[in-house]
Amino acid sequence: MERVVILSQVQDIFKDILDDEEVILTDKTQAPDVKGWDSLTHIQLVVGIERHFKIRFTSREIQSWNNVGEMVDTIQNRIQNS
Amino acid sequence: MKKFLANVLLFIPFLLTSYFIFLIAWGSFAPGHLRKNLIYGIGGYANMYSRICEAKKMHNVDILFLGASHTYRGFDPRIFKAYGYNTFNLGSPNQTPLQTEILLERYLSNLNPKLIIYEVHPWPFLLDGVESALDLLANDKIDMSSVKMALTLNNVKAYNTLIYSWYRQLFDLDNGFKEEMKKEDDTYISGGYVEKKLSFNSPEAEKKEEIPVTLAHWKPKAYQLIAFERILKIIKDKNIEMVFVQAPVTKMVFNVFDGNDKFDAFISSKTDHYINFNYLMKLDDSLDFFDSHHLNQQGVRVFNEALLKGKETQLHNKVLMTHASFKK
Amino acid sequence: MLFTSNEFLIFFTAFFLLYWFVCDKNVKHQNILVLLGSYLFYAWWDWRFLSILITTSIVNFILGIYIEKTTVPKSRKLLLWIGLLQGVGCLLLFKYFNFFVESFSNFFSFFHFNIHIQTINIIIPLGLSYYTFKSISYLLDIEKGKIKATAEWMVFCSYIAFFPALLAGPIDKARTLIPQLEQKRVFDYNLATDGLRQILWGVFKKVVIADNCASITNHIFDNYQHFSGSTLLIGAFLYTIQMYADFSGYSDMAIGFSRLIGFNITRNFDFPFFSQNIAEFWRKWHISLTSWLTEYVFTPLSIAFRDLGKLGLIFAIIINFTICGIWHGANWTYVLFGLMHGCYFIPLILTGKMNKRSKIAGNKMLPSFSEAARMLATFVLVMFTFIVFRAENITQAFNYYQRLFSISLISIPAVPKGYLTFRTLLLFIGSMLLIEWLNREKEHGLQLGVIKGRIFRWSVYAFIFFLIGMLMETSETPFIYFKF
Known part of the structure; x- marks a missing residue:
């Protein structure tokens, strides 16, 4: 799957879960940049992404991302390997 | 760094000055419930003010009494007077060796007694002496020995009271003070004694009374022992005869303390003239006391007469007589 | 050596002068002094436990290095587990062993099995819970690749034993404290003076508020069966204030002393009573x-x-x-x-x-009615948990609640007198909360940036000093007994 496609799908998941149509994600976006993205919604977002792409992250991965780009990298890796 | 140190060094004198000013303002205007650590009780609850005033004027007595409440409530000058002795009672509430030493330094020369009777009970050696220090600071002059005492105690109450008392004396603010001679059930009797309106110790009340654990074992404070040694030296240097006495208390209080043997041995090691009246007298725990360890007037009479003419104390009567006859 | 004791004052003054005037050449000298000072400080309390502190430090230091070196995930995990076992194991042994044994045998005796397991008579090493958490976080962070293991044993040992925070926190994570220990500290006038202010405020809270509350709450909690529901309510209120004043006061002192020697350690309290x-x-x-x-x-x-x-x-x-x-x-x-x-x-x-998250009262002086109501509700919720916290055991806690919620809740409380009367104490509690409310956006309660004029600011400090002197608990024998 194209990286851009993944990013846009992730953005839709964010919009849906954070209930905020204004969310715009780039590779460099970090949690503080997005209103409502905190440690709790983070887990909801993760669950949403896992269900959407039918993948499963490890606990380490979930805690390791520093920005959206790194998260998308992991997603892409997972999809390719599965 | 220089700026920091300079400011700290500047702040210290600023702090001390302001503390002094705040303390005076607080002492003068703040209501009592805000003055937790400033206890300036002129007069006190046992007429320390009047006692000190008298001590200053009194000269050449026959017998001087020293000690804590067992002293100023235990030796009635009127009874001794009846036997021909002029006496003065320098006892005060909770007086510990630390204060006894200061009082001796200040008043021994003008009181100039022939004999000293020092009521020794273990408790004053176990106490820190803050309560009596405050009594003394508020009612007697402030000098270097007061400062030394406060430093020994290293207690905020003592420091605050020392400063405040010094300020009041400096400006003579208690000039018009007249102490009541009668406070509730207590009447001050000239010569330093305080007489309690006759009442009796009820064993029921005694049961409720809890004696702190700290007062149950012989663990004297180091600085009290040092002060005690200095007292002995002062008296020895003046070549004054001294008798150590332990006034009777109720059996309950006597037995609560588990170091009676040790304490007797301790005092006996310092003197040949020590009588523990708890072993000699058969007093009634209820009829002769007004509480668990203070004799009522009736008890005081029995005790003082035993001291003056009891068989057991003949040796000391001799001492008394010798010195009294010296004078006469 | 309590922070409020004379010994600590002398210790810290000597430390401060040595630190900035003798050991200021390089970071090594500074760290040697921090480490020696910390061990002296710890040994002053109880030298027997120094060995546990040092062993924990060495074991975790070595584990940290090896966890980082090892590339095989399984070996990393294994080393991490050794570290966790060491830390948690020490905690379990010293702090919880008897508790588990007793609970275990009580559980079986409930079913009429009598099990006798020997409990052991041990004292909990001071600060164990605090420094164990520090060492655990260090290893976890290395294993997760969040931080690098430090190669300097002196840095790591100082991190574990850092004396201002050794006995009761704050529990600094390695990533906040270790970088500061790796760099030479330079004296910062503003940091140091603010540290002094924070210490003063901490002492005030501890000595004037907490200790005076304790003289009342101890009496109420120890004899709760003799008090009315309304008095027990006040007891719970005072105890909650006491816990806050005591612990946040202590933390303020710890942070303040750290600042004086050039460290910025983790904040521990952020005016929790203003939470919604x-x-x-x-x-x-x-x-x-x-x-x-x-x-x-x-x-x-x-x-x-x-x-x-x-x-x-x-x-x-x-x-x-x-x-x-x-x-x-x-x-x-x-x-x-x-x-x-x-x-x-x-x-x-x-x-x-x-x-x-929401900012209370914005820039306004007073909170809105609903904010105030939520603050009060949060306080009350917390207050009820502190009854359990203070109780000796669960039974006592429940009895306390039972009496509290009895009909005597609607009565005029008869609060026993402590060193201060309840009303006087309320006055000072109110002042403390007011000052903290005004400074709620600041790092601690006494950042008096607003007050211009040095003399005036100094007078405020001097007055706080004076209040401490006037109202602190003193240790003399109570004057109750001999009063005749």
Whole structure:
């Protein structure tokens, strides 16, 4: 799957879960940049992404991302390997 | 760094000055419930003010009494007077060796007694002496020995009271003070004694009374022992005869303390003239006391007469007589 | 050596002068002094436990290096587990062994099995819970690749034993304190003077508020069966204030002393009584512990339970707070304390408000009515948990509640007199809360930037000093007994 496609799908998941149509994600976006993205919604977002792409992250991965780009990298890796 | 140190060094004198000013303002205007650590009780609850005033004027007595409440409530000058002795009672509430030493330094020369009777009970050696220090600071002059005492105690109450008392004396603010001679059930009797309106110790009340654990074992404070040694030296240097006495208390209080043997041995090691009246007298725990360890007037009479003419104390009567006859 | 004792004053003054005037050449000298000072400080309390502190430091230092060196994930995990076992094992042995044994045998004797396991008579090494949490976080962070292991044993040992925070926190994470220990500290005038202010405020809270509260609450809690419900309510109120004043006061002193020697350590309290819900309360109360638990307990758990949705979060928070509770000590009361707080979170999780942050009262002087009401409600919720926290055991806690909620709740309270009367104490509690309210956006309660003019500012400090002198608890024999 194209990286851009993944990013846009992730953005839709964010919009849906954070209930905020204004969310715009780039590779460099970090949690503080997005209103409502905190440690709790983070887990909801993760669950949403896992269900959407039918993948499963490890606990380490979930805690390791520093920005959206790194998260998308992991997603892409997972999809390719599965 | 220089700026920091300079400011700290500047702040210290600023702090001390302001503390002094705040303390005076607080002492003068703040209501009592805000003055937790400033206890300036002129007069006190046992007429320390009047006692000190008298001590200053009194000269050449026959017998001087020293000690804590067992002293100023235990030796009635009127009874001794009846036997021909002029006496003065320098006892005060909770007086510990630390204060006894200061009082001796200040008043021994003008009181100039022939004999000293020092009521020794273990408790004053176990106490820190803050309560009596405050009594003394508020009612007697402030000098270097007061400062030394406060430093020994290293207690905020003592420091605050020392400063405040010094300020009041400096400006003579208690000039018009007249102490009541009668406070509730207590009447001050000239010569330093305080007489309690006759009442009796009820064993029921005694049961409720809890004696702190700290007062149950012989663990004297180091600085009290040092002060005690200095007292002995002062008296020895003046070549004054001294008798150590332990006034009777109720059996309950006597037995609560588990170091009676040790304490007797301790005092006996310092003197040949020590009588523990708890072993000699058969007093009634209820009829002769007004509480668990203070004799009522009736008890005081029995005790003082035993001291003056009891068989057991003949040796000391001799001492008394010798010195009294010296004078006469 | 308490922070408020004369010995500590002398110790710290000597330390301060040596630190800035003798050992200021390089970071090594500074760290040697920090380490020696910390060990002296610890040995002053109890030299016997120094060996445990040093062993823990050395073991974790070596493990840290090897965890980082090893590239095989399994070996890394193994080394991490050795470290965790060492830390948790020490805690279990010293702090919880007897508790587990007794609970275990009580459980069986309930079913009429008599089991006799020898309990052991040991004293808990001071600060164990604090420095163990520090060493655990260090290893976890290395294993996760969040930080690098330090190669300097002196840095690591100083991190574990850092004396201002050794006995009661704040629990600094390695990533906040170790970088500061690796750099030479340079004296900063503003940091140092602010440290002094914070110490003064801490001493005031501890000595004037907490100690004077304690003289009343001890009496009420020890004889609760003799007091009316309304008095017990006041007892709980005072105890909550006391806990805050005592612990935040201590933390203020710890942070202040650190600042004087050039460190900025983790903040521990952020005016928790101005919180509008329990979640906010815990973001402001004992912050260093809460954030530790959030990072190493709650977050991993909530990830593990993520498929359960909100139920998963509830599980995670309950486990998290049970650990928080029992961290305070080996007693079922602390477990219950934690559980209660865990349960308080449930409505917040269900409504999704747990992480919602809001600034109270904005820039206005007073909070709005609903803000004030929420603040009060949060306080009351917290207050009820502190009854369990203070109780000797669960039975006593329940009896306390029972009496509190009896008909005598509607009566005029008869608060026993402590060193101060209740009314006087209320005056000072009120002043403390007011000052902290005014400074609620600041780092501590006494950042008097607003007050211009040095003389005036100094007078305020001097007056606080004076109040400490006038109202502190003094240790002389009570004047009650001899008063005749």
